Amino acid sequence: xxxxxxxxxxxxxxxxxxxxxxxxxxxxxxxxxxxxxxxxxxxxxxxxxxxxxxxxxxxxxxxxxxxxxxxxxxxxxxxxxxxxxxxxxxxxxxxxxxxxxxxxxxxxxxxxxxxxxxxxxxxxxxxxxxxxxxxxxxxxxxxxxxxxxxxxxxxxxxxxxxxxxxxxxxxxxxxxxxxxxxxxxxxxxxxxxxxxxxxxxxxxxxxxxxxxxxxxxxxxxxxxxxxxxxxxxxxxxxxxxxxxxxxxxxxxxxxxxxxxxxxxxxxxxxxxxxxxxxxxxxxxxxxxxxxxxxxxxxxxxxxxxxxxxxxxxxxxxxxxxxxxxxxxxxxxxxxxx
Amino acid sequence: xxxxxxxxxxxxxxxxxxxxxxxxxxxxxxxxxxxxxxxxxxxxxxxxxxxxxxxxxxxxxxxxxxxxxxxxxxxxxxxxxxxxxxxxxxxxxxxxxxxxxxxxxxxxxxxxxxxxxxxxxxxxxxxxxxxxxxxxxxxxxxxxxxxxxxxxxxxxxxxxxxxxxxxxxxxxxxxxxxxxxxxxxxxxxxxxxxxxxxxxxxxxxxxxxxxxxxxxxxxxxxxxxxxxxxxxxxxxxxxxxxxxxxxxxxxxxxxxxxxxxxxxxxxxx
Numbered sequence: 001x002x003x004x005x006x007x008x009x010x011x012x013x014x015x016x017x018x019x020x021x022x023x024x025x026x027x028x029x030x031x032x033x034x035x036x037x038x039x040x041x042x043x044x045x046x047x048x049x050x051x052x053x054x055x056x057x058x059x060x061x062x063x064x065x066x067x068x069x070x071x072x073x074x075x076x077x078x079x080x081x082x083x084x085x086x087x088x089x090x091x092x093x094x095x096x097x098x099x100x101x102x103x104x105x106x107x108x109x110x111x112x113x114x115x116x117x118x119x120x121x122x123x124x125x126x127x128x129x130x131x132x133x134x135x136x137x138x139x140x141x142x143x144x145x146x147x148x149x150x151x152x153x154x155x156x157x158x159x160x161x162x163x164x165x166x167x168x169x170x171x172x173x174x175x176x177x178x179x180x181x182x183x184x185x186x187x188x189x190x191x192x193x194x195x196x197x198x199x200x201x202x203x204x205x206x207x208x209x210x211x212x213x214x215x216x217x218x219x220x221x222x223x224x225x226x227x228x229x230x231x232x233x234x235x236x237x238x239x240x241x242x243x244x245x246x247x248x249x250x251x252x253x254x255x256x257x258x259x260x261x262x263x264x265x266x267x268x269x270x271x272x273x274x275x276x277x278x279x280x281x282x283x284x285x286x287x288x289x290x291x292x293x294x295x296x297x298x299x300x301x302x303x304x305x306x307x308x309x310x311x312x313x314x315x316x317x318x319x320x321x322x323x324x325x326x327x328x329x330x331x332x333x334x335x336x337x
Numbered sequence: 338x339x340x341x342x343x344x345x346x347x348x349x350x351x352x353x354x355x356x357x358x359x360x361x362x363x364x365x366x367x368x369x370x371x372x373x374x375x376x377x378x379x380x381x382x383x384x385x386x387x388x389x390x391x392x393x394x395x396x397x398x399x400x401x402x403x404x405x406x407x408x409x410x411x412x413x414x415x416x417x418x419x420x421x422x423x424x425x426x427x428x429x430x431x432x433x434x435x436x437x438x439x440x441x442x443x444x445x446x447x448x449x450x451x452x453x454x455x456x457x458x459x460x461x462x463x464x465x466x467x468x469x470x471x472x473x474x475x476x477x478x479x480x481x482x483x484x485x486x487x488x489x490x491x492x493x494x495x496x497x498x499x500x501x502x503x504x505x506x507x508x509x510x511x512x513x514x515x516x517x518x519x520x521x522x523x524x525x526x527x528x529x530x531x532x533x534x535x536x537x538x539x540x541x542x543x544x545x546x547x548x549x550x551x552x553x554x555x556x557x558x559x560x561x562x563x564x565x566x567x568x569x570x571x572x573x574x575x576x577x578x579x580x581x582x583x584x585x586x587x588x589x590x591x592x593x594x595x596x597x598x599x600x601x602x603x604x605x606x
Contacts, residue, residue, distance in 0.1 A: 074481070074492035075490040078490070097477075098514070099495060099512065099514055103481070103494040104481070106482055107482060110485035115571075116441065142575075143367065143575070144574045145572060145573045145574060146574065183524040183525070184491050186519060188519075188520045190517060191517035197515070201514065264497070264533070264534035270381075271354070271381040271382070300603075302600065308587050314585050315582045316582075317583065319586045319588060320586070321588045321589075322587065323596055331593055332601055335598060336601055
């Protein structure tokens with residue numbers, strides 16, 4: 001009988017993130033479809049609470065724990081994953097595509113002479129074998145594929161499977177991971193204050209600011225300061241997440257006056273992120289294909305700009321409001337306040 | 338005190354992002370329609386890595402930058418005509434497919450072999466740079482495997498900032514969830530860094546740098562060895578474009594107050 005190893009890491013508070021629970025659902029469904037045994041391997045400073053939070057899952061539970069594994073670091077994470085792998089010797093490894101595991105898990109493929117496919121958006125068993133789905137060319141096309149090489153290591157993107165819920169008491173077999181000389185020390189996390197944070201992955205709405213906010217307006221002047229206030233107020237009242245088109249972010253790199261809280265981290269699209277939110281409101285965006293990529297996983301889309309034939313909005317947004325974004329978003333702020 | 342780095346940047350070409358892409362079934366599996374005819378650019382993340390490498394080399398005299406690229410050499414030559422004008426580097430070319438459908442493990446193997454074969458590269462000074470993802474496969478997996486194959490266990494992904502300290506220590510800022518950074522200190526080389534966007538704008542073209550680079554780029558392209566990336570059982574059952582065109586309702590003769598009300602209701606629903 002084949003075996004599937006589900007790998008997860010704890011968060012700083014000892015819990016499992018939603019993306020990890022989603023990956024567990026995928027692993028469990030795959031195990032059922034393949035008629036395979038499931039093993040759960042958790043990495044963290046203390047894995048007991050995380051294991052119990054998913055204890056109803058019918059699986060063998062293993063863990064690598066200790067202070068060295070409290071934070072994400074390639075050398076310790078890949079060593080822990082390798083130790084868990086060697087105990088279970090699975091045919092398939094399923095893990096969440098979190099930042100921490102996206103850093104470490106691909107390296108495991110080399111250590112165990114396997115192959116890796118990452119950022120899957122679909123995974124199921126067909127005739128007892130796993131078949132995976134993922135996007136290629138930055139969300140331009142979807143591929144469905146399989147392979148014969150084993151072990152096959154897979155990481156899953158968020159939002160593609162239901163989150164596993166079901167606590168229960170479990171006995172966790174603790175596994176020793178041999179660490180090499182550690183040359184890297186995590187010294188801290190830099191994050192804006194909660195009130196200043198404008199990237200909010202769990203927000204219902206994504207607000208995207210395009211380059212039009214910094215261009216000359218009908219009076220022949222640019223109003224960057226005013227744009228900043230209007231956008232900031234909108235984000236304050238709606239608690240939306242902020243995104244930006246590439247052109248606007250590029251302007252900031254060239255030292256021009258731009259909206260001060262925009263960085264490359266806000267960039268969505270071909271060379272940025274492809275966030276997942278229920279609703280999206282694009283303002284002053286005029287990109288076409290590259291920008292559309294950033295909206296692939298936004299369900300309801302509306303846009304505000306001054307060009308009724310804008311290539312971005314036509315056929316890609318549900319509603320296009322042809323209006324001055326300054327005026328319209330100010331009114332919107334008044335209504336929402 | 339200055340450090341001396343041997344920086345190897347892994348990066349290849351991708352179709353110009355403005356092009357419309359369509360998958361077709363080729364002899365070896367899926368490929369892009371008219372793939373060899375599509376205008377190509379250096380992958381954006383590899384570009385960021387290259388510019389950061391060049392900047393680091395300038396700040397640390399004695400350092401050197403190589404660009405290791407797996408791609409069809411005819412297309413690479415076209416792209417190099419532009420990239421070579423940006424920053425000084427030496428090209429190492431493996432002549433093979435740059436397709437996004439190629440197995441990431443096979444790509445990593447070719448890149449690792451190419452890096453091992455660089456004459457004069459000192460592994461104790463090695464920094465392997467590349468994009469943390471790409472505009473083709475976007476697997477975020479190749480750099481980690483290249484590092485493993487080279488025996489480098491200090492690895493960082495989603496890097497936006499690298500600061501080299503006087504004693505050779507490297508302070509690295511990596512992207513993590515929620516728009517935050519994880520800050521780490523590594524005692525020194527060798528290390529692998531998969532870059533996000535970094536902090537540098539694209540450098541302007543410099544014809545002198547271009548002429549200097551092209552003296553080495555052309556021989557490197559001529560000497561490029563064929564790379565075999567077909568050693569995988571990866572089989573595609575389908576590759577399809579998402580069929581999604583929305584019926585856009587254009588609202589243009591409505592008073593702004595009414596537009597705002599409609600949007601507010603939608604946001605609150």
